[in-house]
Amino acid sequence: MSRFPRLQEYKALFYRILLAYVFYFVARLLFYWYNSGLIPVDGPWEFLTLYYHGLAFDTTAILYVNALFIVFSILPFTTNTRPQYQKFLFYLYFITNGIAYATNFIDFIYYRFNFGRSTVAITDSVAHESNKALLFWNFLTGYWHVFLLFFVMFGLWIYLYKKVRVKPDRILFYGRYFIASVMAFLIIATLTIGGIRGDFQKSTRPINLIDASRYVRVASQADIVMNTPFAIIRTMFSNSFQKVSLVSKADIDSLVMPVKAYHNNPPSKPNVVIFILESNAREYYGCLNKNANIPNYRGYTPFVDSLAQHSLIFTNAYSNGHKSIHAVSSILAGIPSFKDAFTSSPYPKQPTESLVSTLESEGYSTSFFHGAPNGSMGFLGYSNILGTDQYFGKTEYNNDADFDGVWGIWDEPFFQFFDRELNKQKQPFLATLFSVSSHEPYKVPAKYEGKFPKGDVNIHQCIGYTDYALKRFFAKAKSQPWFNNTIFILVGDHGNTVFYDEYKKEFNRNAVAMMIYRPDGKYAGVNDDFAQQIDLYPTVLDMIGYQKPFRSWGRSLISDTKVPPFVIKYSANLYQMMCGNYICTFDGKKAVGFYAKEDKGMEHNLISKRNVEMNLLELRCKAFLQDYMERVIDKRLSGSTMR
Helix, strand or coil: CCCCCCHHHHHHHHHHHHHHHHHHHHHHHHHHHHHCCCCCCCHHHHHHHHHHHHHHHHHHHHHHHCHHHHHHHHCCCCCCCCHHHHHHHHHHHHHHHHHHHHHHHHHHHHHHHHCCCCCCHHHHHHHCCCCHHHHHHHHHHHCHHHHHHHHHHHHHHHHHHCCCCCCCCCCCCHHHHHHHHHHHHHHHHHHHHHHHHCCCCCCCCCCCHHHHHHHCCCHHHHHHHCCHHHHHHHHHCCCCCCCCCCCCHHHHHHHCCCEECCCCCCCCCCEEEEEEECCCEHHHCHHHCCCCCCCCCCCCCHHHHHHHCCEEEECCEECCCCCHHHHHHHHHHCCCCCCCCHHHCCCCCCCCCCHHHHHHHCCCEEEEEECCCCCHHHHHHHHHHHCCCEEECHHHHCCHHHECCCCCECHHHHHHHHHHHHCCCCCCEEEEEECCCCCCCCCCCHHHCCCCCCCCCCCHHHHHHHHHHHHHHHHHHCCCCCHHHEEEEEEECCCCCCCCHHHHCCHHHHEECEEEECCCCCCCEEECCCEEHHHHHHHHHHHCCCCCCEECCCCCCCCCCCCCCEEEEEECCEEEEEECCEEEEECCCCEEEEEECCCCCCCCCCHHHCCHHHHHHHHHHHHHHHHHHHHHHCCCCCHHHCC
C-alpha cells in the first residue's frame, strides 16, 4: 500500500483522459486533411493556433463523454483495483468514447455536404429516411477508408490504454483511504464540472457552438476549433427547432411575406450607427411614457428624452428575446429567438442575409463594438458568422484603467473610443455598439457617485450613467464630418429590473426602448404602433432606398402597409403574438388563449369568445412559425435561397 492512497489509480485516470485528448487531436488533423479545400488555413502555425483554442471544446466533450467513467474511477470503493472492476471501467470507457469518437469520422465526409459540424439535427434528418440500411451500406462501401482509419485509430487507442494497468492493492488504513478518496473525489468532480462548462472563471453560460467563431479569421475555421461530439452534446438538449405543417405556402406569402422589397425612397448611402443598450427597458425613458398614465412616473434618461424631440420614437416596442445575444440576431439579422436561442441552436453557422451582408453588398464597411472581454456573450462569434469586417472589444480598447472590474470598459470612455474609431471608418459604414454598464452589480464609476439619481431600483443610476455616456458621444460626434449623413438607432436589448406595475405585466416584460434619429430631420415624430427588434433590419433598408428583394420576418416601421404592425416573442412556455386588437398565445400547434391588447397582464382569456379577427391572428401565428422553422432548418436564410 502506497503512502498516498490510490495514487496509481489517479495516475491511470489522468493517463486515460490524456489519451482522449491525443486522439481528438488526431481526429482534428484528419478532419482538416479531408476538408482542406473547404477551410483555408495559412500553414501549420495557424492550424496549431486553432487547435489551441479548440482545447476548451475538446475538454468539454471529453469530460462530458467520460463523466461516468471518471465517477466510477474515483468512487471510494474498496474493490476498484480488482481485475473485474478494471474490466468494467475498460468497457465503460471504450463504449462511450467509441460512439463519441466515431462522430468525428462521420464529418470527414459529411462536412462537404453540410458545411458545418454535425449536430443533433443530423438525427432528425436520418429519422425521416426509410432506407437507413442502404444509406449506411453506401457510406460504408463508398468511404471505406474512413472506416479503416477509425478502426486503426481505435485499435491503437485500446493498445495504448492497456499499456498502463492498475494493479490490485491492499488497504492498510481504511480511515486514511476513505478521507483521501472523498477529498480527491470533490476536487476531481469540481475540475470536471468546470471543464464541461468550458472554463473555470466567472461565466454567464457554458461555451456553445457560437463561441468557436471567436477565434477565427474566416468563419469555416470554427469547424476546426470545434469537434463533432461537442456540437452534438451542446445541441442535444437545446433544440426546439422542429418543422411544422400548419398552413399553405399561399398563407405564408400573404400573412408573413417573408420576402420583401421596398420602393419608397431613392437609393442613398447614409452611415448607420446602432446602439444596442444593455437592459434598457422602455420603463426608464420619460419620452416613451408620456401617455402611459403611470402614477408618479419618473424617467432616468434626460439626454435621450431631449434627443427624442428630434427623433422618430416608438412607444410600443418590444424585444424578440430575453437575452443579449437574442437581440443581436434579431436586430442585425431579423432572426428572433423563441424557446431556444437561434444562436445556441444547431443552425446559426449558415449563410445568413442580414443588415451586415446587405449593406456590405452596397459598399458599406461594417464593425461591431462591445467593451467586454472579446468573445463575451457570444458577440464576437456571431459577428464573424455575419461577416462583420471589424470587431472592437476590451482587447482593442487596450486600457484596463477603465475596466469596471466585472463586465467591461465603462460606457463613457468606451463610447468616446467608439467615436474615435468611427472617424477612421471608410464611409459609408454600419457600426454597432453594444453597451455594458447598465448591468449588475449596478455600479457607476467612483467619480460619478451621486451624480445620477439612485431612483427606486438598483439599475436606475446605471441607466442615467449610460444616458450621460450617450450625451458625451453625441456632443463629440456632431462635429465629425460623417455625422450629418448618419442614421442613429437606439434600442434596448431586453428588459431588466422593473418598478412600475405597468411593466410587471406579462407582455410588457419585453418592452424596450427604441428610437431613430437623423440629424437632417427627415424622420421625426411619435409612432404608437406595435414595433419590435426584427423590424429594424427592413426599416433601415427602406430608409436607404434598397430596392432588391430580401428576407425579413419584420416590417418597415416607416412605410410598410402590407404587413400589419405586430410583435412576436416566446414567454411563459408559449409563443405570443400581438396584432390588431388581440394577443394570441400559441403552443406551437394551436391557439390556447386570446387577450385584449390592453390586457398586457394577460389575465382575461377570451378564447371562448373567438371571432374572425382571432382566427386570423391564430393563422398568422401558424404561418410565421412554419416559415421560421423551415427557413432556419433548411438553411434558407441567405439571399440566394429566399424562395
